[in-house]
Amino acid sequence: MDHFLSADAIRTRFSQAMSAMYQQEVPQYGTLMALVHQVNQQSLTDNPALKARLDATDELERLSLERHGAIRVGTPQELATLRQMFAVMGMEPVGYYDLSQAGVPVHSTAFRPVSDAALRRNPFRVFTSLLRLELIENPQLREKAAAILAQRDIFTPRCRALIAQHQHRGGLNEADADIFVKEALETFRWHTLSTVDSVTYQALSQQHRLVADVVCFPGCHINHLTPRTLDIDRVQALMPEHGITPKTLIEGPPRRAVPILLRQTSFTALEEPVIFQQGETGTHTARFGEVEQRGAALTPAGRALYDRLLAEAGTGADNQQHQQHLAEVFRAFPDDEQTLREQRLAWFDYRLSEQGEAQPPQPGESLTSLIAQGRIVADPIVYEDFLPVSAAGIFQSNLGDRAQARSAGHASKHDFEAALGVKVQDEMQLYQARQQQSLARCGIREA
Ligand code: OOG
Ligand code: NI
Secondary structure, eight states: OOOBOOHHHHHHHHHHHHHHHHHHHOHHHHHHHHHHHHHHHHHHHHOHHHHHHHHHTTHHHHHTTOEEEEEEESSHHHHHHHHHHHHHTTOEEEEEEEOGGGTOOEEEEEEEOOSHHHHHHOOOEEEEEEEOGGGOOOHHHHHHHHHHHHTOOOSOHHHHHHHHHHHHHSSOBHHHHHHHHHHHHHHTOOOSBOSSOHHHHHHHHHHOHHHHHHHSSSSOOOOEEEEBOSOHHHHHHHTGGGTOOBOSSOBSSOOOSSOBSEEEEEEOOOEEEEEOTTSOEEEEEOOEEEEEEEOBOBOHHHHHHHHHHHHHHOOOSSHHHHHHHHHHHGGGSOOSHHHHHHTTOBOEEEEEOHHHHHSOOOTTOOHHHHHHTTSEEEEEOBOOSOOHHHHHHHHHHTTOTTOOOOTTOOOOHHHHHHHHSSOOBOHHHHHHHHHHHHHHHTTOOOO
16 A cells, blocks of 8 residues: 655655745755845844744744745646646635735635644645736737637646546655656746747736736746745845845734734746746846735734734835834834734644643633643744735836736635635634634633
């Protein structure tokens, strides 16, 4: 009988192979990784308490492995096959992001592991966008784009065969898993040779640069990979010294004592040479590098407060001023763990301390008192997902200023799920279940 390699192991191998490929393709990403590693080491040295907590919650180990990537596909069939490919690696679609509001003609989900154990092993995520051809105004161009997309197959035959084999037998042995990783990687490789002539490219690009990016190439090239840092302000400040130009603003919430959700920055996309079908040469701008700092996952109430304050703060032209302004506006958002917990603004993972193991909670003892006595430890649950406003900011910084609002679109989760072939999971339900399970493990029924 075959011994199957675990989905966690396949995911880790794939994520490492992807990172190696991208470092070769985009050397600046390698430079960024080295910088992030250096900054993380410094943060851990400067902050022993942070180090101890990351260690206790098994996050220290995943930190250097951790990254997310992003891809964009053109058709429902491509999305559906990607879902099956990611399932081999234990990655499931979580969340729905409508970016048409921000003038980007796509909607998206994140493929990621969902169980506690799998997230601890390796939380590799891929932000995956589906082009919404219906948002192309010109009907001839829309049909042309559809026809071009209909002709390509972004998956190798071997990759398709191994996905089917995985579905039939319930797993892949080590040798097959290695072939699968190698074949799956082909889908995300960069191609210098476009599938269209330069006139078609220009026409699609004029519609929206993202349309050209998705339609004019034989695969769905990975457009960025993102390591996780413990200090994004420092990375942003050090980027220029390392020959990397950061985007103007760090997206997301301000720096805080208790980090929340997700802060992100990136370097702007490279202009790369391409060759068109008639042999004409040109350039295409799509690929970049990004950094993220992750904080606590927020409850619906916390998220509503975040969205309100973010909208109130607006945007800015200078990062330092913007961060200062954000910090002022976010004074309305409690910034200590106890208040975040008591006001139910963030999700927490509860565990028994040594003392708590020795003297387990009794019926009637309150959580607050158990925590105060040090018998239960509450750790904020890390946010594993994305933020649509930030994502739009990242897209925008890599598309140039021409990508003005084109919000003919409206959210269409239903269409997205029909293309995907399954419903996306609700991230809030996942966080809530995790908090609930951690309480149950402590022998407690209600938070
Ligand atoms: C995806 C941009 C969104 C993030 O981290 O929010 C994203 C894209 O450019 O395809 O990756
Ligand atoms: Ni990203």
